[in-house]
Structures are given as structure tokens and as C-alpha cells.
Amino acid sequence: MKKILVTGGAGFIGSNFIKHILHCRDDIFIVNLDKLTYAGNLENLIDCVDNKNYVFIKGDIVNDELVKYIFGKYEITHVVNFAAESHVDRSILGSEIFFRTNVIGTNVLLENAKVFNVEKFVQISTDEVYGSLGKDGLFKETTPLHPNSPYSASKASADLAALAFHHTYNLPVVITRCSNNYGPYQFPEKLIPLMIINALNDKKLPVYGDGKNIRDWIFVSDHNIAVELVLERGKPGEVYNVGASSEMKNIDIIKLILEQLNKPDSLIEFVKDRPGHDRRYAIDSNKIKIEFDWKPSFKFQDALKETINWYIKNQNWWERIISGDYLQYYKSQYTDRTVI
Ligand code: NAD
Ligand code: TYD
Numbered sequence: 001m002k003k004i005l006v007t008g009g010a011g012f013i014g015s016n017f018i019k020h021i022l023h024c025r026d027d028i029f030i031v032n033l034d035k036l037t038y039a040g041n042l043e044n045l046i047d048c049v050d051n052k053n054y055v056f057i058k059g060d061i062v063n064d065e066l067v068k069y070i071f072g073k074y075e076i077t078h079v080v081n082f083a084a085e086s087h088v089d090r091s092i093l094g095s096e097i098f099f100r101t102n103v104i105g106t107n108v109l110l111e112n113a114k115v116f117n118v119e120k121f122v123q124i125s126t127d128e129v130y131g132s133l134g135k136d137g138l139f140k141e142t143t144p145l146h147p148n149s150p151y152s153a154s155k156a157s158a159d160l161a162a163l164a165f166h167h168t169y170n171l172p173v174v175i176t177r178c179s180n181n182y183g184p185y186q187f188p189e190k191l192i193p194l195m196i197i198n199a200l201n202d203k204k205l206p207v208y209g210d211g212k213n214i215r216d217w218i219f220v221s222d223h224n225i226a227v228e229l230v231l232e233r234g235k236p237g238e239v240y241n242v243g244a245s246s247e248m249k250n251i252d253i254i255k256l257i258l259e260q261l262n263k264p265d266s267l268i269e270f271v272k273d274r275p276g277h278d279r280r281y282a283i284d285s286n287k288i289k290i291e292f293d294w295k296p297s298f299k300f301q302d303a304l305k306e307t308i309n310w311y312i313k314n315q316n317w318w319e320r321i322i323s324g325d326y327l328q329y330y331k332s333q334y335t336d337r338t339v340i
Contacts, residue, residue: 008083015044061105095150102154128152132278174234179243183220209273211251219298243283244296
């Protein structure tokens with residue numbers, strides 16, 4: 001039986017990962033360590049509470065004493081580190097917590113993984129560590145790191161720490177670098193859920209700059225199947241890019257959302273650009289496709305529809321969120337969302 005410490009499992013991707021594993025596997029015991037920041041939500045995991053192969057612990061990955069206790073008590077054999085501060089805009093407003101959680105927290109996990117001789121440490125990273133592309137080209141695993149935001153700089157730092165632990169101590173570290181995810185349970189500060197919810201509420205849809213920035217989108221379950229494969233078969237010291245070759249301009253996604261919700265384009269509002277806004281991300285996933293026969297199953301337009309329908313059906317989930325911390329955040333942010 002594998003005993004996996006999943007960190008950040010109450011967030012968007014981590015909660016989808018835990019549900020996927022508990023649904024498909026009975027040879028894996030999961031300890032979910034999550035600090036329950038504004039982005040962590042135990043409602044995402046309501047189906048798992050009675051599962052005999054699952055336990056939740058509220059806590060911080062920076063807390064070395066707690067992390068040590070968990071590795072010992074549960075005889076952890078594997079780590080999947082999703083825990084992070086994950087939003088670029090928040091990192092621009094204040095970077096400290098990003099370096100604390102994403103770098104120091106990862107280091108605490110690496111140190112304990114070394115002491116307890118884990119069999120595999122999967123570091124969940126992002127394509128944003130590569131920086132921004134021009135019109136052509138794709139990020140490969142060999143593309144030099146060139147992070148541009150405090151968020152991506154903190155994730156790149158964690159990647160380097162993880163690779164150094166492999167090089168120095170032979171810790172079996174594997175890194176995934178995935179493109180932008182979307183799907184159920186994504187916190188409504190990220191582009192797709194924010195636009196869906198604002199449109200449902202007939203609120204303005206703030207588009208940064210000219211709206212022509214490009215992201216390469218992947219449905220969350222396609223990402224998580226790749227993570228499971230890397231957990232099983234990833235070679236220590238290797239990096240695997242994960243993406244679904246679905247490049248889209250932000251403005252085109254927003255128009256698709258409005259069309260499906262039968263809302264007018266007049267809700268679109270062009271606002272001041274994000275400082276240091278990366279222009280284009282696009283990812284080459286040939287390595288994971290060739291080595292592990294992975295391929296994405298979901299087409300962007302179909303999975304976007306599925307996602308929109310999820311937010312329509314799960315209004316209670318996001319209403320509780322937008323009436324709390326998120327709303328305060330959104331209001332404070334909005335002062336900088338100058339309409340252009
Ligand atoms: P999220 O913000 O939805 O969830 C993050 C989770 O981590 C939350 O449950 C939060 O409570 C928890 N957390 C934060 N700080 C913690 C700490 N100090 N200790 C323990 N738990 C803590 O993020 P997400 O979108 O699910 O992203 C998960 C991971 O995937 C992150 O590492 C992110 O960098 C990476 N990633 C995300 C995307 C994307 O499009 N969302 C793309 C590529 C990679
Ligand atoms: P986001 O979901 O924050 O992900 P990331 O910055 O990590 O790629 O943003 C995706 C794109 O959407 C990015 O180009 C910024 C843009 N965007 C807007 O135009 N308006 C918004 O309100 C948000 C949140 C993002």
C-alpha cells in the first residue's frame with residue numbers, strides 16, 4: 001500500500017486529484033495536509049470523509065514539527081506537493097506568503113522526505129516558470145527558466161530546490177509543469193470561474209490589457225491523470241511538461257462563456273493591464289506522451305461547457321465564497337482595475 005502525503009488537497013487541483021485516486025485505486029492511502037487558506041475548502045472533499053483510505057490534517061507545510069510527525073505516524077512513502085499560493089495577481093499585491101509557502105514550505109517537505117526515505121516526491125509546478133513566449137515556439141522541459149511574476153519566481157525556486165535534493169541526496173524527485181487548468185471547484189479569482197460567475201450575476205467582466213494574451217488550457221482531470229502516471233512511472237530527476245495544446249486568447253474564451261450563458265458582449269470591460277503580464281504560454285507535452293502514452297481526453301470547447309454547467313449547478317458552492325474573503329479581495333483589487 002502506498003501512503004501518500006498530498007499537500008494542498010483542499011484546493012482546486014488537489015481536491016480533484018484526491019477524488020480521482022480514491023475513486024480508481026484501493027492500493028493508496030492519502031493523508032491530505034492543507035492549511036485551509038482562502039483557497040482551501042473542505043466542501044470540495046465532502047465525498048471522501050468516510051473513505052477508510054483518507055485522512056485530513058489541517059496544517060501548514062512550513063511547520064517542520066507537524067510535517068515530521070505526519071511522515072512518522074503515517075509512514076509516508078510518497079509525496080505529491082500541490083500546496084501553494086497560486087494566484088499571480090495576489091503575488092503582485094504581496095509576495096511574502098508566496099515565498100514562504102512555495103519555497104520554504106517545499107523545502108520543509110523535501111528535508112523530511114529525505115530523512116524518511118520516500119520512494120517518490122512529485123513537485124507540482126507550472127509552465128509559468130518558463131516565462132513568456134512570442135508568437136511562435138513552445139515550452140519544452142529544456143527551455144531555460146525565466147519566471148516573470150513573484151508567483152512564478154517562487155515556483156521556479158521550488159523546482160530548483162527539488163532538483164538540487166535529487167542531485168545532492170539522490171532524493172527521487174519528479175517535477176510536473178502543467179499549463180492553465182480549468183474545471184469544477186476552481187476558486188473564482190482565476191479567469192474562467194471569475195468570468196462565469198460575473199456573467200451569471202450580470203457584472204462586468206474585467207479583461208486585462210487588449211485581451212489577446214494567450215494561455216494553453218487543460219481540463220483538470222487530464223492534468224491529474226498525468227500526475228498519477230508521473231507518481232507511478234516518473235523517472236527521478238526528470239521534469240514532465242503537461243498540456244493539452246489548447247491555446248486560446250483570453251477575449252475569445254470570455255466571448256464563448258457569454259455566448260453559452262446567453263449574455264451580451266457589453267458586459268466586457270477592458271481594464272488596466274496586469275503589471276508584467278506574460279503574453280503567451282504554450283506547452284510541448286511530447287515527453288510525457290511518448291514515455292507514458294498519456295494524452296488529454298477533453299476538448300476545450302466541450303470541457304468549457306461542462307465547467308460552465310458545473311458553476312450553474314453549484315451556485316451554493318461559489319456563493320458562500322463570494323460573500324466572504326473573495327469579495328473583500330475583489331473590491332480591494334478593483335481599485336486598480338482602471339477601465340481603459
Ligand atoms: P489553489 O489555490 O486552488 O489551492 C492551493 C491549496 O493549497 C489550498 O487548498 C490551500 O489551502 C493550500 N495551501 C496554501 N498554502 C498552504 C500551506 N502553507 N500549507 C498547506 N496548505 C497550503 O491552487 P491550485 O490551482 O489547485 O494549484 C495547485 C498546484 O498546482 C499549485 O502548486 C500550483 O502552482 C500548481 N498549478 C496550478 C495551475 C492552475 O492553472 N491552477 C497550473 C499549473 C500548476
Ligand atoms: P489567471 O486565471 O489569473 O491565470 P495565470 O495568470 O496564472 O495565467 O489569468 C489567466 C489570463 O486571464 C491571464 O492572461 C490574465 C487574464 N485575466 C484577465 O484578463 N482578467 C481577470 O480578471 C483575470 C483574473 C485574469
